[in-house]
Amino acid sequence: MTESMTSRHHENANDLRDRITTGCIKPGARLPSEAALADRYRVSTVTLRRALAVIQGEGLIEKIHGKGNFVRRPLRKIMYVGGWGTLDPWTAADVALHVTVRRATVQARGHLATLLKLPAGSPLAEFVCVSHTGDAPHGLARVYIPRDLAPAGVLDQQTLCREAVTRFAVLCAPPAVVRETVRARPPTPEEASTLRTHSTAPILAITRVATDATGRVVEAAFLAFPGDRVDAVFTTHAMTYERQTRA
Template identity: 40%
Template sequence: MAGRYQTIAEDLRQLIAAGNWRAGEQLPAETELASLYRASRPTLRSALDLLQAEGLVEKFHGRGNFVRRPDDRTVYDSARHTSDRPPALRVKLEIRQAKASAALASLLQIHAGALLTEHEYVSLAGTSVRSVARLYVPHKVAMLDCPEGPLSPWGDNVRDLLTAVGVHVASSAERITSRLPSAEERELFRSPAPVLAVERTSMDTTGQVVEAALLLLPGDRAEVLFTTHTHVESRGKPDDL
């Protein structure tokens, strides 16, 4: 038997589908909805959380709940290695000096405690966080400055900086997992939906890891695109007999 919050969520789902609230429009206040359905605030919020996880509703702190636009998604393209950014996104960058944790040391194939530079890119659409990319470069590989020009939400500027100092990336490996968000990630993305976690390592021509990236995207507002380029050799026509 469906729980009370699921029944409320289904009713709201049908009302949205019927056009009672259009994409981008605000839902009634939670107190009003709770009174309408004769439900407690926690039950009503559980229903709204379910709709957020489905990508139907988006909650903005201090403003309320809104019907999410169906095409409002951020696309991570695995073939993207430029400093271009999606036009609707605003990107913030913070640069820190840090010491490698055990997990980062394993990823970068360096000793724990080794010095590295962290570049943190946070992309936003309005006030909604759409991605967080943290990139790490060991000091023994390069000491990088602040990038110039437009910022990429995926941290591609770091690769440009590496190229500028003579470190060339020859290959990259990416591992993508889907998992439930931590309490901090749930608050950051304002959604209980699963997150997409991308772990990317980049190697030079000798196989040395020169960069590691940890990317986070909210699963209800993001998708990942993989592009494969295949080399096809041209063949001439056989000689006429």
């Protein structure tokens, strides 16, 4: 990339950013086509796409396949409560929140079999849940339960089941221990497409493993949230240790 090309695409990004942040282009508005923008700025479509990638990476626009580039509406952040393995009740109670669920039976393989402490090939119930506020996706959960622990009615229209799905909570019986591993990373192509986020924008990825009182792993879940749409809160409790004195 030449220095002039680098300068031009940053100039184009700066102009589009200014037009969006000052309200000249309103939230939800569709940008002109890439060809029209390239013609307006008198640059190639390659340079124009680099400019769009800059402001998309900043979260100002989103590209919807087959429709074009749109100015993103301000998104309310959700809260994930660590230790309970769930979205906070206020988020779950939002009337605009809805969750789609896809169910399947799969086999335990590789890392998943290791997490669940099951032989490879063991049958699992898989639940793929995507939460939306309005038309904006803000969370993706893949939940795996040993098939013998997931009765057919686990997601029937019962109040507790609906609440568990809405809050991304543990779907099986209340566990004795929930272990969560949290990290920031780039999204996979599937996550970027489902959550409508840029491939370079970090997501908050949580691996959750639930264990019952006997030590059996009863559920493993992989949660993904766009980093700009979630806060994760973890509360620790101080423990007091008493020294034992020798007689």
